[in-house]
Amino acid sequence: MNATMELLQAHRSIRKFKDQPLADGLLEQIITAGQCAATSSFLQGATIIRVTSQESRQALAGYAGNQPYVAAAAEFLVFCADLRRAGKCCEKYQKPFSGEYTEQFIIATVDAALFAQNVVVAAESEGLGICYIGGLRNNPRQVSDLLKLPRGVYPVFGLCLGYPDQDPETKPRLPLPVILKQDTYDDSEDAALIDDYDEAVREYYRNRTGGGHGICWSEQVSTLLSEKSRPHMRGFLAEQGFDFK
Amino acid sequence: MNATMELLQAHRSIRKFKDQPLADGLLEQIITAGQCAATSSFLQGATIIRVTSQESRQALAGYAGNQPYVAAAAEFLVFCADLRRAGKCCEKYQKPFSGEYTEQFIIATVDAALFAQNVVVAAESEGLGICYIGGLRNNPRQVSDLLKLPRGVYPVFGLCLGYPDQDPETKPRLPLPVILKQDTYDDSEDAALIDDYDEAVREYYRNRTGGGHGICWSEQVSTLLSEKSRPHMRGFLAEQGFDFK
Numbered sequence: 001m002n003a004t005m006e007l008l009q010a011h012r013s014i015r016k017f018k019d020q021p022l023a024d025g026l027l028e029q030i031i032t033a034g035q036c037a038a039t040s041s042f043l044q045g046a047t048i049i050r051v052t053s054q055e056s057r058q059a060l061a062g063y064a065g066n067q068p069y070v071a072a073a074a075e076f077l078v079f080c081a082d083l084r085r086a087g088k089c090c091e092k093y094q095k096p097f098s099g100e101y102t103e104q105f106i107i108a109t110v111d112a113a114l115f116a117q118n119v120v121v122a123a124e125s126e127g128l129g130i131c132y133i134g135g136l137r138n139n140p141r142q143v144s145d146l147l148k149l150p151r152g153v154y155p156v157f158g159l160c161l162g163y164p165d166q167d168p169e170t171k172p173r174l175p176l177p178v179i180l181k182q183d184t185y186d187d188s189e190d191a192a193l194i195d196d197y198d199e200a201v202r203e204y205y206r207n208r209t210g211g212g213h214g215i216c217w218s219e220q221v222s223t224l225l226s227e228k229s230r231p232h233m234r235g236f237l238a239e240q241g242f243d244f245k
Numbered sequence: 246m247n248a249t250m251e252l253l254q255a256h257r258s259i260r261k262f263k264d265q266p267l268a269d270g271l272l273e274q275i276i277t278a279g280q281c282a283a284t285s286s287f288l289q290g291a292t293i294i295r296v297t298s299q300e301s302r303q304a305l306a307g308y309a310g311n312q313p314y315v316a317a318a319a320e321f322l323v324f325c326a327d328l329r330r331a332g333k334c335c336e337k338y339q340k341p342f343s344g345e346y347t348e349q350f351i352i353a354t355v356d357a358a359l360f361a362q363n364v365v366v367a368a369e370s371e372g373l374g375i376c377y378i379g380g381l382r383n384n385p386r387q388v389s390d391l392l393k394l395p396r397g398v399y400p401v402f403g404l405c406l407g408y409p410d411q412d413p414e415t416k417p418r419l420p421l422p423v424i425l426k427q428d429t430y431d432d433s434e435d436a437a438l439i440d441d442y443d444e445a446v447r448e449y450y451r452n453r454t455g456g457g458h459g460i461c462w463s464e465q466v467s468t469l470l471s472e473k474s475r476p477h478m479r480g481f482l483a484e485q486g487f488d489f490k
Contacts, residue, residue: 001274004249004370008278008363029246031425033253035418037362038377041469042462044418048425056428085423085432086470088439089463095471102482102489103382103475106354110379110401113358117282118253121366125249132283134355137348148429156355173280173289178330180276180293183301184393187330194333217287218334224286225331226340230348234489237347244347244479244489 007125012170014129015069017162022074026126027161034119045108046115047082049147049155050075056146063142064135064158074162078136078143079116081108083241084152099152100243112156123161133158140236151241169208172200174217194218252370257415259374260314262407267319271371272406279364290353291360292327294392294400295320301391308387309380309403319407323381323388324361326353328486329397344397345488357401368406378403385481396486414453417445419462439463 001009031048039045051057054071060078061070070076083099090097098104120130136143136158143155173179175193194217202214237244246254276293284290296302299316305323306315315321328344335342343349365375381388381403388400418424420438439462447459482489 002370004252005274005278005367007249008367009281011281011283013283028421028425029250032418032421033250035421035424036254036256036415038256038258038365038375040377040379042416042465043469044424044462046424047430049430050425050427053428080430083470085435086466088432088436089467090471092463093467095467097470098473099470101474101476102479104470106382106401106478107379107474109351109354110358113355114362117359117362118366120283121363122250122253125247130283132285134285134352137351148431150430153430156351170281171287173277176273176277176280179280179289179291180273180295182295183298185292185294185325185395185398186393187333190330191333217289218337220287221331222334222338222340224288225328225342225344225349226335228343229346229352231346231490233351234347245476 013131014164016166018165030122033122037114037118040107046112049078063139073160077159100245129164131160258376259409261411263410275367278367282359282363285352291357294323308384318405322404345490374409376405
């Protein structure tokens with residue numbers, strides 16, 4: 001297996017970072033590499049806010065549901081889906097701007113995600129650890145006000161970057177036949193595979209917590225999907241100009 | 246710069262592939278590496294349909310707006326956002342399933358995108374070329390029927406994979422100060438930078454087409470965003486169980 005494949009397989013989220021800044025220019029290099037990811041119809045519909053103000057970092061750590069590493073990591077980036085820049089292009093060419101379609105929400109959101117994942121790979125290739133912070137969507141209005149995000153822009157997630165001060169195990173993933181299907185979607189054989197996988201996840205949590213109660217994947221996910229999931233998002237996105245037409 | 250960073254920076258879409266299959270086991274290895282990408286709340290909300298049937302490939306090439314490389318590439322993968330699997334977890338634990346929130350649409354879509362970008366990096370690290378096919382969303386109902394995608398699952402995009410039979414230039418990206426902001430979103434200095442960038446893009450197209458008319462980035466994007474962008478997506482997604490509540 002080549003070194004890049006090994007790097008990808010070694011990924012785990014890091015939530016404890018050394019008090020060590022990135023070398024000069026490294027962040028820019030990582031973001032430049034990340035930016036080379038594919039972008040839908042060449043839109044380049046993503047913008048990063050690099051948060052350096054300690055006051056803002058503390059506020060964001062709170063908005064994300066008290067995640068202290070948001071403040072403590074060497075770098076914290078907020079990946080935004082951005083249609084505002086495209087709107088300016090429409091102004092320049094005196095065309096009407098239509099940012100209200102679900103499709104446009106999808107392309108900008110996917111652009112932000114592809115860009116971010118490339119940034120993650122670049123960062124990890126330099127020995128950095130990362131943690132995605134979806135928790136910013138707990139309080140997207142506060143986050144957007146703090147970062148002065150204009151209409152047409154929304155924070156998809158945050159990303160902590162820094163030198164790891166922990167070395168957690170990688171987390172087991174669903175078996176390949178469950179997530180890779182041939183020609184059609186057929187999950188009739190998945191239940192038994194997921195039962196086995198649930199045991200592996202239980203074991204992973206038992207090891208991590210030193211013998212405590214191991215929760216399995218299915219149970220975790222059942223909790224996640226039975227809750228009202230950030231019901232404020234729809235209204236927030238409408239305020240930001242994303243209309244799901 | 247390390248080899249992985251160089252690899253990321255060398256990315257360009259490939260639309261012409263050699264008639265050469267992937268070595269045995271390589272696709273599985275690439276997907277396994279890709280699957281190690283972060284996943285929101287451990288949801289793992291993505292499923293890949295690997296399309297091997299030539300008949301299906303031809304149909305998909307047409308649905309995507311006549312993109313022949315969808316049929317010709319060694320491999321074609323459809324990345325789906327998948328909440329159905331999570332719904333099954335809710336059944337198992339006798340909890341109500343709430344897949345109707347915008348937030349859940351976001352997490353499954355982002356999961357598919359992070360997974361895909363990791364697959365892309367893994368593939369490129371093995372000398373393969375790739376092309377994302379967002380065009381599947383031109384005819385998402387037909388695509389979903391062909392692949393028998395159940396409720397709770399939608400095709401986010403396709404991905405062509407194969408050995409490149411062309412060597413296009415990399416495409417210039419927006420200047421760093423435009424896409425990377427510090428602490429707050431401030432685009433007051435962007436216009437001049439984008440003017441320069443527009444010239445670079447014009448030049449890129451002129452070179453690629455051997456001296457023909459070069460269109461710039463701003464103009465391209467103004468066209469993209471002034472059109473009714475796949476207005477069927479909202480209705481299609483509602484049929485698939487994504488409700489944007």
